[in-house]
Each structure stands twice: as C-alpha cells, then as structure tokens.
Amino acid sequence: MSDLKFSKEHEWVKMxxxxxxxxxxxxxxEQLGDVVFVELPGVGNTVSQGDESGVIESVKAASDVYAPLDGEVVEVNGKLEDEPGLVNSDPQGDGWFMKLKLSDKSQLDGLMDEAAYKDFVDSVS
Amino acid sequence: MSDSQATKHTALHAIHLSRDAKMVPFAGYDMPVQYPMGVLKEHQHCRAAAGLFDVSHMGQVILHGGDAAAALETMVPGDILGLEPGQMRYTQFTNDNGGILDDLMVTCGDGHVMVVVNAACKDADIARMKETIGGRCEVEYLADKPLVALQGPKAADVLGALDPDCRTMAFMSGRAATIDGADCFVTRSGYTGEDGYEISIPESDAVRIVEQLLDHADVEPIGLGARDSLRLESGLCLYGHDIDETTTPIEAGLLWSIGKRRREDGGFPGDATIQKQIADGVTRRRVGLLPDGRAPAREGTEVQDTAGNAIGTITSGGFGPTFGGPVAMGYVAIDHAKAETPVNLMVRGKPQPAKVAKMPFVPQNYYRG
Structure with missing residues (x-):
C-alpha cells in the first residue's frame, strides 16, 4: 500500500x-455508512483538482466526491451502479471510483503518503 | 437544543455504549444512531426478526381523572371518549389554524389516559396540557421513564416467552404486564410497520430487562438511523418533517385518525379549518414518491410537474432497504396527488423522473389476531 497517495477529502490515488x-x-x-447509490462522472470529462466529480449516497446522506488531481476521466467503475455496497466492502479495491489521465503529475507531490494520511485521520477523528 | 445545555442520558445509555453504538445528540438526548451492524442491516434485521429501540426520550404522560378523556378531546381531533380501557389510538395536537403541534399515541386506562408524545415537543406539549386541561385532570409527566420498542415478526415470540399474554394482545391495545417480576406497561404498537410492542419499564428494572431481551438470539439493538428508514418505508409521518404547524391532518392524509363524531361535532383547535377541508378538499396533499432511478431524493427536494412547474417538496426521502430502492414522501399540489402521476424530482439541480405512489412502500405486518 506504500504506493498510494491520499487527499484531505479522504480519497486514495494509485498511479x-x-x-x-x-x-x-x-x-x-466508515464515516459514510452503507452506500446505496453512486453517481459517476462521464468518461471523457475533464476535471480540475477540487471539482465535484461524483456523488456517493449512503443511507444517511449524499456526499460529493472531489477530484484530487487535474485530468481527464478515462474510465469509471460501472460495477458501482449495481453494487454500490462495494464502496463499503472493498473501498481500496473493487470499490474504486474513477480513473484519471493526469495532466500534471507534479500535483501528486501535494498529496499525503500513507503515514501522513494516517496522522491526518487521527487528527480529525 | 442550545449547546450550553447538557445532553441528557436515558436509563439505557450505558447499554448503548457497551454495544459500541455511534451516539448523536437528538432532541436533547445522547442517542444511538446506529450500532456496529449499520443502518442497512439493522433495518433488515428488524423486518426479518426483531429489533429493540430505546425510545425513553419520548414523553410519557398520564392524565389522571375521570374527565381526562373529555379534556384531552379539546386538544386533539381523535376520538378519545370512544376508547374502551386498554384501547389505543393515534392522534395529533392541533393549533387554531388546524396545523399540527405534535402527533401522539393515546391509551385509555381505568380512570386515566396515557399519552406518548415526541421527544422534541414534549416540554411544550406538557406545558400546553397543564395550561389547557390542567384544571380538569392531573397532568403527570413520567420524566425519563424507560420506554423501549420491540419490533419485528419475532417480537411476539420474544416477549411472549416472558409474558405469554403478550402474544394475543390486540394491535393498538395496552395493558399492565409483569415482565421478569417488574411492573411494566405494554402496548402492541410501534412505528416501524411491523408487529411489536412498546414497553414502559420501571427505571430500577430497565437495564436488566433490556439486557435480557437483547440476549435473545433474534433481537438486535436498532438505532435512530434504521428507525427513520423503517418508518419512512411504512409511510409513517415524522413530526417536524412530514407534519408540522403548517400542515393539517387532512393535508397530511391523516383523516383516518379523526373519528366520525369528531368530524361532525368538532370541538378541537382548528376544527373549522379541518371541517372545511374535509368538506371542500385541500390544495395539497402528502403523497408517496418513487424515483424511477436509483438516486435517493432527500428532504427539501423540489417536486416539479413534467412541464417544469414547481408543485411541491419532499419532506422525507432516502433509501428503503426492504423496498430495495429510493423512497420518499412529500406534499404535492392536489391535481398531481393521484397515484401513478409522473413528476420530476430536482436532485442536485437535475430533474429525476418519479411517480406518485401509494404508501406504505412495503406491506405492514401488524398483528390482526
């Protein structure tokens, strides 16, 4: 898992x-609770860091998914439309959300590594 | 509740903590919103087996005296005088405009009447009862007396093992019952659409009895999250959301809770407005709404007709775990209130096709003997 990067919006990025x-x-x-619906971005959309690029709805509420980096959406996880619960059961595997072709890889330096993210979670929870 | 006020604990608070509940402030109390099982599974467990809910935050009030039923009728449109001892009824406190101040359950006792009101409204309800009918009956608030709901198809087996007479109690009836040696008051009622009971327990016995109920293999503790999705799927109103001071019982589709005599004679706050609405109809009505897609439409979502005109608002909406899709209720203009009427729900600024639908969204499983 050491190749993963993390955003303050609690997204992971794997290059x-x-x-x-x-x-x-x-x-x-865990914070979202049981996910019941996922709205994925359109393939081919261009997103900028911080853009709302999708929505995850749990039994409790709707939460925006923010693009952690600039890029073009090249693939989305269509499985989530029928099985939104994958976000709960395997968030860092089969529950992935989208793939972005990055326009500026240097933005990765602004994300956290696993140890820094762990400290960040401890500081907010 | 203001932040400076200390959050209150029910007598069962330690049980919630010991079962790792996620606690949230609710109507001034620190209450479990979910347990580790999660809202979805808690909901499904309650429909499949039995769920136990701490509802001790609700207000239990006894109106003492032979005149109590007649006195209460001056505050609610329900037929209270028509209740035999042991019978129970759902009604509402109304204001002078016919708006709803709270909804409540009323059980007729022997020489007294018991009411259960919503937690968020109880202080105002009690003050209003004391002021309005305090001269005709004694208003006794059973402050923070433990109250639990045991709901689901296995509820009768679970409680019947402790008191066999509970098995055959009629739906919407109440009686004194001895549960594991404790003097309890049990009603066959609840707010999930399932068979079940609400059990009022002396504080000194509450933890022991609740632990005993939870020890049963079929029983899981259920939090406020699933309580909300269960009642929504069953088409039941949540006060402050689906009904409030701006909605009348007729607009809310609660005419069934107003008996014939009360419709004719009135004698409750807002009676002229409500009688006129019964006679002439209403301009909007609470309806069920079923989105065509999978996206839930939440409270506050605008409802439009297919031409794009605003015709109403969703008052409760989410995902129905047993229904298996999004469900909602809300108010729409009366000419769009018929079942199957196509409408659009404005979810995140985009119209989502939906239909007006009959409620409940899942069949109710009340005990009918």
Whole structure:
C-alpha cells in the first residue's frame, strides 16, 4: 500500500503510468455508512483538482466526491451502479471510483503518503 | 437544543455504549444512531426478526381523572371518549389554524389516559396540557421513564416467552404486564410497520430487562438511523418533517385518525379549518414518491410537474432497504396527488423522473389476531 497517495477529502490515488485510479478510503466509507447509490462522472470529462466529480449516497446522506488531481476521466467503475455496497466492502479495491489521465503529475507531490494520511485521520477523528 | 445545555442520558445509555453504538445528540438526548451492524442491516434485521429501540426520550404522560378523556378531546381531533380501557389510538395536537403541534399515541386506562408524545415537543406539549386541561385532570409527566420498542415478526415470540399474554394482545391495545417480576406497561404498537410492542419499564428494572431481551438470539439493538428508514418505508409521518404547524391532518392524509363524531361535532383547535377541508378538499396533499432511478431524493427536494412547474417538496426521502430502492414522501399540489402521476424530482439541480405512489412502500405486518 506504500504506493498510494491520499487527499484531505479522504480519497486514495494509485498511479499506473499517467493514469491515476481514485477511490475513497476505508475511513471515508466508515464515516459514510452503507452506500446505496453512486453517481459517476462521464468518461471523457475533464476535471480540475477540487471539482465535484461524483456523488456517493449512503443511507444517511449524499456526499460529493472531489477530484484530487487535474485530468481527464478515462474510465469509471460501472460495477458501482449495481453494487454500490462495494464502496463499503472493498473501498481500496473493487470499490474504486474513477480513473484519471493526469495532466500534471507534479500535483501528486501535494498529496499525503500513507503515514501522513494516517496522522491526518487521527487528527480529525 | 442550545449547546450550553447538557445532553441528557436515558436509563439505557450505558447499554448503548457497551454495544459500541455511534451516539448523536437528538432532541436533547445522547442517542444511538446506529450500532456496529449499520443502518442497512439493522433495518433488515428488524423486518426479518426483531429489533429493540430505546425510545425513553419520548414523553410519557398520564392524565389522571375521570374527565381526562373529555379534556384531552379539546386538544386533539381523535376520538378519545370512544376508547374502551386498554384501547389505543393515534392522534395529533392541533393549533387554531388546524396545523399540527405534535402527533401522539393515546391509551385509555381505568380512570386515566396515557399519552406518548415526541421527544422534541414534549416540554411544550406538557406545558400546553397543564395550561389547557390542567384544571380538569392531573397532568403527570413520567420524566425519563424507560420506554423501549420491540419490533419485528419475532417480537411476539420474544416477549411472549416472558409474558405469554403478550402474544394475543390486540394491535393498538395496552395493558399492565409483569415482565421478569417488574411492573411494566405494554402496548402492541410501534412505528416501524411491523408487529411489536412498546414497553414502559420501571427505571430500577430497565437495564436488566433490556439486557435480557437483547440476549435473545433474534433481537438486535436498532438505532435512530434504521428507525427513520423503517418508518419512512411504512409511510409513517415524522413530526417536524412530514407534519408540522403548517400542515393539517387532512393535508397530511391523516383523516383516518379523526373519528366520525369528531368530524361532525368538532370541538378541537382548528376544527373549522379541518371541517372545511374535509368538506371542500385541500390544495395539497402528502403523497408517496418513487424515483424511477436509483438516486435517493432527500428532504427539501423540489417536486416539479413534467412541464417544469414547481408543485411541491419532499419532506422525507432516502433509501428503503426492504423496498430495495429510493423512497420518499412529500406534499404535492392536489391535481398531481393521484397515484401513478409522473413528476420530476430536482436532485442536485437535475430533474429525476418519479411517480406518485401509494404508501406504505412495503406491506405492514401488524398483528390482526
């Protein structure tokens, strides 16, 4: 898991070449509660860091998913439309949200590594 | 509640903590919103087996005296004088405009009447009862007396094992019962759409009896989160959301709770308005709403007709775990209130197709003997 980066909005980012796979963290899914609906961004959309790029609805409330980086949406996890609960059961695996082709990989330096994210979670929880 | 006020604890607070509940402030109390099982599974467990809810934050009040039923009728449109001892009825406190100040359960006792009111309204309700009918009956507030709801298809087996007579109690009836040696008051009622009971327990016995109920393999503790989704799926109103001072019982679709004599004779606050609405109809009505897609539409969502005109607002909405999709209720203009009418729900600024639907969204499973 050491290759993962994390945002303060509780998203994880996994790099493969220029493409970042993005999802929400274990901490985020616990806070959300049972996920019942996911609104994914359109493939081909261009997003900027901090943009609302989707919505995760739990039994409790709707939460925006923010793009942690600039890029183009090249793939979304269509499985979540039928099985939104994957966000709870496997948030950092089968529950991934979208893949972005990054326009500026240097933005990755602004994200946290796993140890820093762990400290961040401890500080907010 | 203001932040400076200390949050109150029910007598069962330690049980919630020991079971790792996530606690939230609710109507001045520190209450469990969910347990580790989670809202979805708690909801499903209650529909499949039995769930135990701490509802001690609600206000239990006894109106003492032979005139209590007649006195209470001056404050509510329900037929209270028509109740035999042991019978129970749902009604509302109304204001002079026919708006709803609170909704409540009334059980007829022998020479007294018992009422259970909402936690958030109880201080105002008690003050209003003392002021309005305090001269005709003694208003006794059973402050923070433990009250639990045991709900679900296994509830009768679970409570019946402790007191066999509970098995055959009629729906919407109440009686004194001895549960594990404690003098309890049990009603066959609840707010989940399932068979079940509400049990008022002396404080000194509450923890022991509740632990005993929770020890049963079929019983799980259920938090406020699932309490809300259970009542929403069953089409039941939540005060402060689906009904309030601006909605009348007729607009809310609660005419069934007003008996024939009361409709004709009136004699409750707002009677002229309510009688006129019964005779002439209303301009808006509470209806069920079923989104076509999977996206839940939450409270506050605007309802539009298919031409894009605003026709109403959602007052409760979310995901129905047993229904298996999003469900909602809200008020729409009367010409759009018929079941199957197509409407749009403005979710995050985009119209989501939906239909007006009959409630409940899942069948009610009340005990009918």
């Amino acid at each position: 493969d070449g220029d493409v970042a796979t993005i999802g929400v963290t274990e901490y985020a899914q």
